[in-house]
Amino acid sequence: MQRDERIRExxxxxxxxxxxxxxxxxxxxxxxxxxxxxxxxxxxDVTHGGAMFSLADCxxxxxxxxxxxxxxxxxxxxxxxxGTTAGDTLSATAEEMTRGxxxxxxxxxxxxxxxxxxxxxxxxxxxx
Numbered sequence: 001m002q003r004d005e006r007i008r009e010x011x012x013x014x015x016x017x018x019x020x021x022x023x024x025x026x027x028x029x030x031x032x033x034x035x036x037x038x039x040x041x042x043x044x045d046v047t048h049g050g051a052m053f054s055l056a057d058c059x060x061x062x063x064x065x066x067x068x069x070x071x072x073x074x075x076x077x078x079x080x081x082x083g084t085t086a087g088d089t090l091s092a093t094a095e096e097m098t099r100g101x102x103x104x105x106x107x108x109x110x111x112x113x114x115x116x117x118x119x120x121x122x123x124x125x126x127x128x
Contacts, residue, residue: 001068003027003028003066003067003068004027004028006065006066006068007024007030007062007066008024010062010065010066011024011058014058016058017032017054020034020040020051020054020055021034022034022055022058026093027066029063029093030059030062030063030066030094031059031091031092031094032055032058032059032062032092033091033092034051034089034090034092035087035090036051036084036086036087036088036089036090038086040086041086045085045086046083046085047083047085047088049078049080052078052084052090052110052119053076053078053121055092055110056078056092056108056110056119056121057076057121058092059092059094059108060073060076060094060106060108060121060123061073062094063094063095063106063108064094064104064125064127067099067127070127070128071104071125071126071127071128072125072128073123073124073125074103074125074126075123075124076121076123077121077122078119078120078121079119079121080118080119081117081118081119081120082112082116082117082118083118084112084118088113090110090111090112090113090118091110091111092108092109092110092111092121093108093109093111094106094107094108095107095109099127100127101127102127102128103124103125104124104127105122105124105125106123106124107120107121107122108120108121108122108123109121
């Protein structure tokens with residue numbers, strides 16, 4: 001199965017991404033988008049960090065599993081750099097930084113519609 005086809009197939013089976021309203025925008029680079037709704041907000045009426053993490057994690061998991069082997073997260077980190085609210089659109093774009101025999105590391109940038117970076121995510125996977 002080709003990389004593009006594999007990414008699309010994996011995304012089509014991600015029920016959590018569907019539940020949150022995510023859409024696959026691109027497979028190269030892997031980019032996933034989500035329009036923020038009131039259901040994504042916390043008690044301060046800003047996007048819940050968990051929703052932002054979920055978006056970044058989706059792009060990360062698609063990119064890391066695009067090679068055809070199984071990649072499982074062993075470490076992740078998210079720095080939130082700008083807020084978002086209902087009506088905003090967030091995109092998560094994943095970039096492979098390193099890939100060895102058993103470990104691979106990715107960077108995911110969360111970007112608001114206005115171009116401002118809303119979060120920086122890094123993740124490492126174990127490849128088997």
